[in-house]
Amino acid sequence: MAPVVTARNIGARLPREEDRKLLTGRGEYLADVRLPGQVHAAFVRSSLAHARITGIDITEATALPGVLAVWTGADAAAHCEGLVGELSVAGCVPTTMPLLAQEYVRFVGEAIAVVVAEDRYIAEDACDLIAVDYDELPPVLDPRPALEGGPVANEGLPDNVALKGGAVYGDADKAFENAHKVVSATYHTGRLAALPMETRGCAATYDWTTQELRLWTSTQVPHYVKYCLTAYLGFPENHCEVITPDTGGGFGQKAHLFSEEMLIPLLAREVDRPVVWVEDRRENLMTATHAHEQFVDIAYAGDENGRLTAVRIRATGDGGAYHQPPWSMAVEPWCTAMVTPSGAYDIPVADLTYEAAATNKCPIGAYRGVGYMAGTLARECLMDEAARAYELSPFDIRRRNVVREFPWVNAQGITYDEGSWLRTIDELERMVDYEAFRRRQADLREQGRYIGLGLSVFVESSGESTAMSLAHGMGDIYHDTATVRMEPNGTVTVSTGLTTQGQGHRTTMAQVAADVLGIPVRDITVRSGDSTSYAWGSGTVGSRSAVVAGGAVLRAADAIRSKLVSVAAEMLKADAADIELADGKAAVKGEPDSAVNIADVAASIYFDQSVWPDGFDPTLEVTLAYDPARPVFSNGGHAVIVELDPETGFARVEKVFSVEDCGTMINPEIVEGQLRGGVVQGIGAALLERLVYDSAGQLTTTTLLDYHVPTLDVAPPFEIHHLETPSAHTPAGIKGMGESGLIAAPAAVLNAVNDALSCFGTSLYALPATPEQVLGAMSPSGSVG
Template identity: 65%
Template sequence: MTTPVIAARSVGTRVLRSEDPRLLSGRGEFIADINLPGQLHVAFVRSPVAHARIIHMDLSAIRDADGVALAWSGQDVAPLCEGLVGEMAVEGCFPTTMPLLAKDEVLYVGEPIAVVVADSRYAAEDACELIDWDFEELPAVTNADAALAGGPVANPQLSDNLGLKGGASFGNVSEAFEQADQVVQGRFYTCRVSAAPMETRGVIADYEWASKGLRLWSNTQMPHYLKYMLTAYLGFPEQGVEVITPDTGGGFGQKAHVYPEEMLLPLLAREVGRPVKWIEDRRENLIAGAHAHEQFVDIAYALDADGKITGVRTDALGDGGAYHMPPWSMAVEPWCAVVMTPTGIYDIPAAEYTYSAVATNKTPVGAYRGVGYMAGTLARECLADDAARALGMSPFEFRRHNVVRDFPWTNAQDIVYQEGSWLETINVLEKMVDYPAFLQRQSELREQGRYIGLGLSVFVESSGESTATSQEHGLGDVYHDTATVRLNPNGTANVTIGLSAQGQGLATTMAQMAADTLGINVEHVSVQTARSTSHAYGSGTIGSRGAVVAGGAVARAADVVREKVRLVAANMLEASVDDIQLTDGLASVKGVADASVSIADVATSIYFDTSSWPEDFEPSLEATQAYDPAQAMFSNGGHAILVELDPETGFVRFEKVYSVEDCGTVINPNIVEGQIRGGVLQGIGASVFEELAYDESGQILTTTFLDYGLPTMDVAPPFEIHHLETPSSHSASGVKGMGESGLIAAPAAVLNAVNDALTPFNVVLRDLPLTPQRVLKAMSGELSTAQQEATSTQGETGHA
């Protein structure tokens, strides 16, 4: 029996998001909306100092306060759980254990040192003020370079402050730099930021002592991993644990971790015998939710006489904060920055990288949309502009001169890229911006004292996080997801996937995938995302894997059901199974115009009419299938961003964004374009507005949205988006991931645009964020020589 090609009736069309009517009308159910009978409320006492030894702690006043049911310190919790081990299976990662409550030493402002359970959040918060504790303040480590050099220890588990150190070399890098006609190099800094999801973190725990069952509500991105941790660290019986994920107001990687709060609430619920609830406030989110970025990337290109890149050296140093944040650890930024795509889109035969992460007395760094890729792309793409200026080439010309053109292509690491539209992306972007017209306008405006700039950034990203991707990069992580598809007696379908929704439209895109496979209308498909670990399994909503992995599992499960329908339809129509095709709600015989039966009638017959069944037919119309891509896959694209600098205020005004995206087969252009817009705006925020600032004592200075700036719609520029489609050779329908691509490349485009506008001032900036003060200093000549000059040497090795 052969399977006919699936007709793309829904995939590729602008289907409206099925989630939106419920969410936009206020009918969503977020974790703060959930209240259980008899629930108590939780508040945390958090350290007000960055680094101190606890010498005294007395919770008796808290325990005697009105409405308080329980108060615990680290001494109370340690016998139940010593802490969470954080590490990543990469070369040179040294693990740390993060306690659920600090017991002997606090390592960052915001670290929880005590927990209070009370009748109300008000009573719990008030009781926290009654804590009697004393501490001996220790030196705070707040500078990554100083931490790397030794000196005061930020975390006693890491005596040299090193949480990570490693590297690798591919090809003859030394020869490339020794023989180089020119070397360009620079150090780029990405500041510390917060994912700042619209909805903060939250947990509700309900323990049933008779069955020893635990129900945990969490707005996590990784419900099944959280369930595993609850059983592995706390000893709850796995078969009795259910993690429930309600509607979630954004995650962006911050909710892809297991936090002390999530582990503490089940213990508290078991202790008090009642449900307990904790909802994070915004101050807690900014000081205790995982931070992101803050790394230095040193990079150097060796160039031959023709301007071809013959070698690249990259070193990434990450400020990891106080602990490894499980499961990703402080390796997730610097390691990803240099290892995942060290050559980017460029055909570079030799590459060398080193990476390190150091502990400091700051909030731990973890995953964030485009993690690592953003900093790595910033360094590669901004250095590409430096190289173009040094060679007297346009940014488009330099990239076109060095880009990979033929596929399949194997990079210096021996990683195979099966397909891509890297050259076409450059060409399309150049046409979209009308580069000659831009140059003329730029010249005319400069004569008027106005400074506009165009920034280009072209990227390739690993998408659809999978076991194959992990193995390609030397990791041992295993990923797989399941989906269940059931065709109902009336021809409608129910789909259950193992990934939780974070606002990215999974219910809509998965309905489109299922509808085309089953041959029915998308309106007849209902999709249930991972609201409970009791249903489909998922490795997590991370790594641009939703459409690829969940879509692959849905397509496989739907295909099993599809073949059941074809078998019965063939029997009903007295035709060969090979001639049966399912489209537009009909099972029809290929080439016979009037030979068809509705899929609904076929489904009804399978459920209720045995006479329609072929011999030895098994009538189930429900299937569960797993999917994990067999090979690593890569999306690509690029942005060109047009800015104007205000010479009086230093403010960066964003005039327009041009985006090219190639995520293989586009399931839904509306959703893809929404992801691009949202990602680019996040990138603009990380480039210009956002920074989690600390003083020298380790005090965080940005604890509200009055201090921590976010991009708002008044700064959002218009977009022009162009889709390229180079389908994957091995995913369902040729789909590739793209949820992180907007953010990955945007900061590099912003920095390049600002530097292009600053050309008349002979200054090049390399640090984010591009604050008005920094831009004004650049325009007034107040920056140091080291900050102003783009480093370019002739015939020197220039190790980064």
């Protein structure tokens, strides 16, 4: 049954409660943790992309004063052979990543040895004293030839194939043979870093008397990390505590298990001292998972009216040396091929292939919009190519193909129950004033100025859940619990399994609980961020926090509400069905003078049996789980205007128009903040950011001088329009939206660049669209880099 919600706070633009602490410098991040007697760890990392280790000499490092321990691969392997990575989809071949490299190194930056010393300076000095001898092997750097054979990147994958699968829905060959037009292209999404402002880190203590382990780690998945401490290392879960301090950004990078999180607890037990490790920015760029790089071949078959009859996709991922658990290199190309081929469009036939190759690069992992960004780029950019082929506007080609009636079942058999897909396209056209834009574009071209308009619409599977996993052919189980406890004075503590990296969870979870319980938001405290709270969580990933954790909070709060209502009915001599909780009072509907303070009801539950109904249980603490029974989909779109500088090739984003439909909005201020941040990240992916390896497999972008991230100087003005199509399958109709900005913005930006280039008869197909590429496309020869 749906919780009873009296909307007072849901939908309100409340300021974020957590900002007070963070903006006054009172946050405590991993590097701020100070443990009595703590010592520090530093790592020796491979200087080669691919080599056999022929010798390691740790003699000098061990003898350095202040060094407490030096471990190599053999020491780590005595406790754990390595982290097994795979995704539960057809055709995924697992890999095992050692905690410390043993026989081979497979990417620059792979950890070979670890030193524990009295301070970080001594630890790093000792690392410099460790001599590693290599027998260099040829690096594998391009996934496409790697899948055809040749040198091996990972000796555990003799054919370099880490993933290969797909499916065909309908007769694709016939659809393409009979097509009036076929449009096709290959898109390349650049290799990116999630680049949270706070790098990775962890600290551990181990008590030999109680055998209790405490691990502080900057993670999005503390309960998963805790489980792995048992599964890989044998620490009993009931003796483990995983604590997540304030976290300075994650974006999916911190939703993985890393070898450092396994090694630091082992070392704390070994030296019987608290051990701390915090990576520097160079380590983060080299080793903390990369993201998004794919080659996507896509083709549309269309009829004479511009209706698409089939889509064919082959998504090829550059996976790096290993699967990084739990998401693996498979998550990018699999999601591109299997989750995003049709988007908002009614395309009846689909031919889908996904594959990933092992290469001698840092492993690929999750990053905001994982898989969706590349899939949306290919789908939406080719849609603009189709518009040009059919001589239609980018809005009209989409209107001809958009789903108009719900429920709708796509080619893969997945049901979409509701959405505002057509309204999104119409709203974007209205916001842009398309005809006025085209007149302005023509006038500016006469002056030697080149502006372009790009459009991208999307449908996002939000609220990562068991139902969503099953709908897409996986078997993963996701759910969260929440605990709601009301005190005798009517104040409430909400515990969730979430970690927060800036999303505003403490505010939004308080808002939903307040509207069920009928009390002010200020009377609710939200706690989260460690594995010892009453709640359990599957992780802050996949736009699931508001849907799944929020749903658990709503369910648990509703159980408390029922008890409040039954006792208030006794106190007011009324029928429980007539009791309404709102504004801090329990009142009889239609009789405003017949009311009692909710705080007084709570006190009576604790201390006054005379108002208890027969058989009443006075416990005002409830823990309940939530896992949506059906997949939940949000939708939206972006339109972007850019201007290209014909002298420098730089693209400036003039304005962003965004339409968002995430169902019932808990807090529009937070929705808009998430949207703006994601779009700016998307601008970075489209125009600025790129991790570059040279021909020897050396990463050449190892500082923020080389890896260019968007800052305020490239953040454009926004115009945002909200649509609200509540979900019929979640409490309060809430859908997720945290990834929507980055999912669709890169496609809109590249479409805008190509629209500006259309008068030159050229298009770009790779991200980022660098000044060199733009200048090449604008040159008389039309050469494109």
